[in-house]
Amino acid sequence: MPEGKLCNKTPINTKEELQALLSDKSGKQYYEEMKHLDVDQEKLWGTIQKTLKSRLKTWLEICAHCGLCSDSCFLYLANNKDPKQVPSYKVQSTLGEIVRRKGKVDNDFMHYVMETAWSKCTCCNRCGMYCPFGIDMGIMISYVRGLCFGQGFVPWEMKIGSGMHRVYRAQMDITTEDWVETCEWMAEEYEEDWPGLEIPVDKQNADIIYTVNAREPKHYPEDLAEAAILFHMAGENWTVPSMGWEETSLAMFAGDWEACKLQVESVYDAMKRLNAKKMVVTECGHAYRATVVEGPYWAGLESGQTPIPSFHYVEWLAEALRTGKIKIDPAKKIKEPVTYQDSCNYIRNAGLGDVAREIMSYIAEDFREMEPNREHNFCCGGGGGFNGIGLYREQRNTGLKVKRDQILKTGAKLVVSPCHNCWDAIRDLEEVYKVGIRWSFLKPLIIEMAIVPEHLKPQEEEA
Amino acid sequence: MYEFVTGPLAWLAFGIFFIGVIVRAVNYIRGLDWKLDRVAYGANPSHGARGAIRSIFFWLVPFGTRSWRFYPGMTVLFFIFHFGLIFTPIFLRAHNMLLAERWGFSLPTISDPVADILTIAVMVAGLFLILRRIALPEVRILTTAYDYLLIAIAIAPFLTGFLAFHHVGDYRFWLITHILAGEIMLIAIPFTKLSHFVLFFCSRAQIGMDYGIKRGGLKGKDLAW
Secondary structure, three states: OOOOOOOOOOOOOHHHHHHHHHOOOOHHHHHHHHHHOOOOOHHHHHHHHHHOOOHHHHHHHOOOOOOOHHHHHHHHHOOOOOHOOOHHHHHHHHHHHHHHOOOOOOHHHHHHHHHHHHHHOOOOOHHHHHHOOOHHHHHHHHHHHHHHHHOOOOOHHHHHHHHHHHHHHOOOOHHHHHHHHHHHHHHHHHHHHOOEEEEEEEEOOOOOEEEEEHHHHHHHHHHHHHHHHHHHHOOOOEEEOOOOOOOOOOOHHHOOHHHHHHHHHHHHHHOOOOOOOEEEEEEOOOHHHHHHHHHHHOOOOOOOOOOOEOOOOOOHHHHHHOOOOOOOOOHHOOEEEEOOOOOHHHHOOOHHHHHHHHHHHHHEEEEEOOOOOOOOOOOOOOOOHHHHHHHHHHHHHHHHHHHHHHHHHOOEEEEEEOHHHHHHHHHHHHHHHOOEEEEEEEEHHHHHHEOHHHHHHOOOOOO | OOOHHHHHOOOOOHHHHHHHHHHHHHHHHHHOOOOHHHHOOOOOHHHHHHHHHHHHHHOOOOOOOOHHHHHHHHHHHHHHHHHHHHHHHHHHHHHHHHHHHHHHHOOEEEOHHHHHHHHHHHHHHHHHHHHHHHHHHHHHOOOOOOHHHHHHHHHHHHHHHHHHHOOOOOOOHHHHHHHHHHHHHHHHHHHHHHHHHHHHHHHHHHHHHHHHHOOOOHHHOOOOO
């Protein structure tokens, strides 16, 4: 059978297709069909010839097989130094082999490639910092994911995720109405405690356009309220767009480059439509990476920059604390030992390590660094889509050991984790290994600690 | 025979080496693509240059990067091997005598005992690089016959040169073999993984630009290699 009904080379573009895929519980039929999926060898080789240029080609060719990348990989460490987890091996045995065979690979081989691309690498890019040639195997595996996607060899959840972006311009099935209603609901819900609290939708010429991760409106709407409270407290002139509010990109994890472009363009359109001065994105790592770091390239912007200056939430918060827009009550600073989870996507891959430390200096009395930290930090264990793929849950859980040990070594029981993927991974880590730690985004911590200006407090009703 | 290998064949070998290396570098640079690589090379030349220079510099310094510090043994082997490999032939007395005789100029030279020490160091380091490939599972899994061939190509001129200089066995034979081995290495550089002679700099510059422009550089944050 060349193409399956659910598992095939065509991306999801309609609600009906999405529904069909979703109703196949855990992708049972999907993976069954994958066993018979044909490899379009001509297309595979054609894509490689068009896109494997200087950088990737040279990386593939000059790799000295020295093995210095091995200890840089948390999955190698977590799997008792299994040589098959050496980053270079993962690249050479997938992309290297496809190139050597000029694309003439079969179904079994593509199964191996898919498993490697999604369960043995989170594209955290740490190995690239340890290779004497600067070979970034995270970039190479991400490229391999693109090849897999083009052939239909992609984990079920990833195919759904990229389909969501194509249909809803969000990683989940949230319509514009759902989103706007959630904003209104949250503003009403918290207005009693915070008089004058608003979540302005589609306001023109605001200073800040705020964008989020679809999980927030879908599963944690209070996060949206917390963002509103902090903007309100800081006196910001801000807005959210009714369309183009989603920053994340499961399409990036899936290797669906076309959907990546569609997704970021929806955000860039909102930036232009509302004419805001700058964009701030919620506490999410890959969202920032996708929309701010990689997005301009998908959208063909030669400057490599988003249409308006864009900032991660930690950048906005550090500035608000630095300039006194938000003041911390010294008595309420975190007293217990606390550590910070450096997200690969905005620390290693966007240089925000100092900003994170600045925030911690304002809010924590006993801040403890993980070892290693900043751009050298290990992936949380759940990045690159790993958290979300049922088929590889066991491999993901094994991978969490490295982060577990890093956290335990600090002696801290509280982990500040301003990234959705890291937050999830640390939550799951506690669930699996029961080490007695807690984890938090920044927003709820800051609201607890902030000094609320008198005029923002609810007025006592006169008796 | 001596006239031939030090004459036309030497010209050919050096010609292939120099032209080959230039072609490799030019092709690399021409093949860079801001959209495919997702790095805005053209829009941010100064940030790119800063990133590129830092990326090359720290990796040329022994223990200059976290990776070099993490593997001290390998770092020592690596630097001895590469230093000896490049430094010895260029400043060798015998090579410069030949240079003076043919072209009427020469470079400063190192004494013969120093050259001997460097030569032995290269061979010993090479031997350890081979043993490392056999002993460590994480390196063994990556290693192919081609990797051993490259080490052989790199060490051969040193071994044969050493034997010739010390007149071990037939001097004439080792001398000719030494020259041929050197020429094989020169010719192999542009066509094999030894092209990292120049592509090391290209690749390091590229990843440096990537970090210098896209991944934090524009935020004014230099990567701690």
